[in-house]
Amino acid sequence: MRFERRDQPSAVLTLLAPVGAILAALVVAGGLIAIAGANVFEAYGLILKGAFGSRLGISETLTRATPLLLTGLAAAVAFRARLWNIGAEGQLYMGALAVAAVAMVPGIASLPGALSIPLCLAAGAAAGMALLLVPLGLRLRFGVDEVVTSLLLNFVAVLFVSMMIEGPMRDPLAFGWPQSVPVPDSALLPKLLERSRLHAGLLIALAAAVVVWWLQSRTVFGMRSRAAGLNPRAASFAGVPLGRTLIAVACLSGGMAGLAGAVEVMGVKGYVSTDLSPSYGYSGIVIAMLANLNPIGVIGAALFSAVMFVGADSMSRALGIPSYIADVTVALSLLTMLVAIFLTQYRIRR
Amino acid sequence: MSAFFDILLTIGMWEAVLRIATPLIFGTLGVLLCERVGVLNLGIEGIMSFGAMAGWLAVYSGGDLWAGMLAAALAGLMFGLLHALMTVPLGLSQHVTGLGITLFASSLSYYIFRLAVPTSSSPPTVEPFRPLPVPWLSDIPYLGPTLFNQTAPTYLALVLVGMLAWLLYRTPLGLALRMTGENPHAADAQGIDPVRLRIGTIMVGSALMAMGGAFLTLAAFNSFFPTMVQGRGWICVALVVFASWRPGRALLGALLFAFFDAYQLRLQTVVDGVPYQLFLMLPYLLSILALIVMARRARVPHALMQPYRRGER
Numbered sequence: 322m323r324f325e326r327r328d329q330p331s332a333v334l335t336l337l338a339p340v341g342a343i344l345a346a347l348v349v350a351g352g353l354i355a356i357a358g359a360n361v362f363e364a365y366g367l368i369l370k371g372a373f374g375s376r377l378g379i380s381e382t383l384t385r386a387t388p389l390l391l392t393g394l395a396a397a398v399a400f401r402a403r404l405w406n407i408g409a410e411g412q413l414y415m416g417a418l419a420v421a422a423v424a425m426v427p428g429i430a431s432l433p434g435a436l437s438i439p440l441c442l443a444a445g446a447a448a449g450m451a452l453l454l455v456p457l458g459l460r461l462r463f464g465v466d467e468v469v470t471s472l473l474l475n476f477v478a479v480l481f482v483s484m485m486i487e488g489p490m491r492d493p494l495a496f497g498w499p500q501s502v503p504v505p506d507s508a509l510l511p512k513l514l515e516r517s518r519l520h521a522g523l524l525i526a527l528a529a530a531v532v533v534w535w536l537q538s539r540t541v542f543g544m545r546s547r548a549a550g551l552n553p554r555a556a557s558f559a560g561v562p563l564g565r566t567l568i569a570v571a572c573l574s575g576g577m578a579g580l581a582g583a584v585e586v587m588g589v590k591g592y593v594s595t596d597l598s599p600s601y602g603y604s605g606i607v608i609a610m611l612a613n614l615n616p617i618g619v620i621g622a623a624l625f626s627a628v629m630f631v632g633a634d635s636m637s638r639a640l641g642i643p644s645y646i647a648d649v650t651v652a653l654s655l656l657t658m659l660v661a662i663f664l665t666q667y668r669i670r671r
Numbered sequence: 672m673s674a675f676f677d678i679l680l681t682i683g684m685w686e687a688v689l690r691i692a693t694p695l696i697f698g699t700l701g702v703l704l705c706e707r708v709g710v711l712n713l714g715i716e717g718i719m720s721f722g723a724m725a726g727w728l729a730v731y732s733g734g735d736l737w738a739g740m741l742a743a744a745l746a747g748l749m750f751g752l753l754h755a756l757m758t759v760p761l762g763l764s765q766h767v768t769g770l771g772i773t774l775f776a777s778s779l780s781y782y783i784f785r786l787a788v789p790t791s792s793s794p795p796t797v798e799p800f801r802p803l804p805v806p807w808l809s810d811i812p813y814l815g816p817t818l819f820n821q822t823a824p825t826y827l828a829l830v831l832v833g834m835l836a837w838l839l840y841r842t843p844l845g846l847a848l849r850m851t852g853e854n855p856h857a858a859d860a861q862g863i864d865p866v867r868l869r870i871g872t873i874m875v876g877s878a879l880m881a882m883g884g885a886f887l888t889l890a891a892f893n894s895f896f897p898t899m900v901q902g903r904g905w906i907c908v909a910l911v912v913f914a915s916w917r918p919g920r921a922l923l924g925a926l927l928f929a930f931f932d933a934y935q936l937r938l939q940t941v942v943d944g945v946p947y948q949l950f951l952m953l954p955y956l957l958s959i960l961a962l963i964v965m966a967r968r969a970r971v972p973h974a975l976m977q978p979y980r981r982g983e984r
Binding site: 356357400463476480487488606643646648649651652653655656659 | 713753757760761763764766767768770771772774775778779781782785786789901902905906908909912946948949951952955956958959962963966967980
């Protein structure tokens with residue numbers, strides 16, 4: 322058996338790849354559900370029902386998809402340029418912390434929302450950027466591989482957040498759990514739906530997907546970032562300023578991750594705590610790959626992950642299957658997607 | 672000031688150094704093996720988590736401690752095989768595959784743990800490895816209790832360092848391994864099958880990673896809990912760069928790292944007014960620093976992260 326490269330990746334297969342990958346992941350995860358002693362179809366039925374079966378389910382799914390969409394974009398943008406940003410989790414936390422910090426500035430509470438909301442969002446994005454510029458700087462200056470440094474910075478960032486919310490940013494009125502001083506009402510994102518947690522962050526994330534798509538497919542920056550990813554040497558010979566391009570990519574990627582933290586604080590929590598993100602940053606990597614790094618595809622992939630997470634929570638309550646099954650399925654879909662993409666590019670010959 | 676120094680004189684501190692270093696030695700050797708044949712294995716973080724769970728589960732359900740280590744090693748072999756099949760014959764991105772393995776292995780370990788222990792009360796404990804004093808040697812003042820009063824897996828880790836160095840530099844197999852990591856085409860021309868050798872080596876390396884994880888549940892602590900690996904896997908990846916892909920220096924790096932970790936833990940109790948999080952950040956910052964210092968000097972295996980397909984350049 323050997324593999325033969327296709328001249329042109331099959332367009333039909335490329336579109337089918339994520340579907341096949343998700344189905345394959347669901348089949349394997351189904352085996353794990355069966356091992357746990359539950360009826361697989363009933364479990365998947367309950368997952369779908371939990372995610373879509375009620376007004377609450379739908380609004381929760383969309384709320385959950387919001388940060389995932391942004392971290393998915395963060396990974397997609399970076400990976401396209403072969404910038405291995407695995408630090409979205411830390412960038413998300415720094416973005417969240419920046420919002421809380423801005424909210425503590427005297428006078429912010431009296432600003433109108435039209436001013437304070439953009440200000441907080443910008444601060445969040447900027448903090449995410451700043452954190453990603455560290456590993457990128459180390460790569461450009463010292464030749465340090467950014468994978469490990471951006472991973473390690475995740476731990477540093479969460480510890481930093483913990484230090485701040487137990488120290489200078491601690492909410493004196495919150496008993497027990499350490500959390501930051503709450504964000505004033507004027508900086509909270511408006512709700513999209515009464516009596517739900519769904520907030521305008523979803524619109525921001527959707528707009529971000531469109532903006533990223535436009536940047537990548539319609540601008541010089543997009544062309545350069547793709548060239549830097551495909552073949553940095555050739556790109557450099559062709560006059561692409563590699564360093565500058567990567568810095569721009571890092572700003573966009575880190576900005577998206579920082580924004581994810583910002584909208585989570587301004588839309589859902591209202592304050593920062595160290596349980597803000599159930600590894601949204603890492604899930605973003607899966608989402609970007611499932612979308613084949615396409616910004617519009619990220620919307621669908623984020624939705625799939627959100628359905629799994631929200632649905633598995635309610636299925637878990639009904640059947641007693643650990644809700645970690647959602648994490649397992651999402652992680653598996655990354656592995657199956659890698660194989661699926663391979664099959665779009667290669668033929669198997671005997 | 673003397674408090675800073677007093678810590679260094681306690682036996683507990685030096686005993687802790689080897690204990691903290693042990694999982695890192697296992698993990699670092701695992702990463703080193705994989706990278707020496709040219710494959711990055713970012714699955715380590717998840718494989719360690721799964722090893723920790725598998726070791727704990729085997730002992731919790733009645734096996735003895737070495738059965739736990741074995742269960743972890745077998746699980747490591749399986750995840751290694753998965754990583755190897757995806758990155759070697761298929762030549763998929765080693766970065767993304769490794770991260771996928773980490774996400775998969777860690778979430779699967781949490782899932783299985785929750786199946787075994789459905790209620791979220793305090794995690795059930797097992798009877799961990801006891802320190803095994805080496806006769807005579809453990810009676811040496813200072814040196815004895817620190818070096819020769821460790822648990823059996825710690826001795827195993829130290830022996831493995833020597834064995835791996837011998838294997839890499841003194842045996843034909845070691846030469847074949849290094850050649851595959853430097854130039855798989857040349858290895859192939861010599862009649863070595865780079866694909867098979869890579870698959871086998873990644874499996875063994877992943878088994879070592881899983882045993883490092885099992886040390887956490889079976890010796891360092893006595894129970895499993897999610898996120899217990901805490902980035903130790905990533906630190907191992909950094910340590911391999913620091914070690915320039917040499918087993919002896921990997922041991923040195925792990926010990927040095929463990930020294931700082933043991934020191935900061937004790938410093939926390941001595942120093943007032945400094946947030947404890949700053950101390951906890953130190954290990955990660957130190958790893959980054961080690962990468963910066965060594966990045967330019969390190970001699971990376973030439974074919975690292977380059978998939979090999981016969982007849983394709």
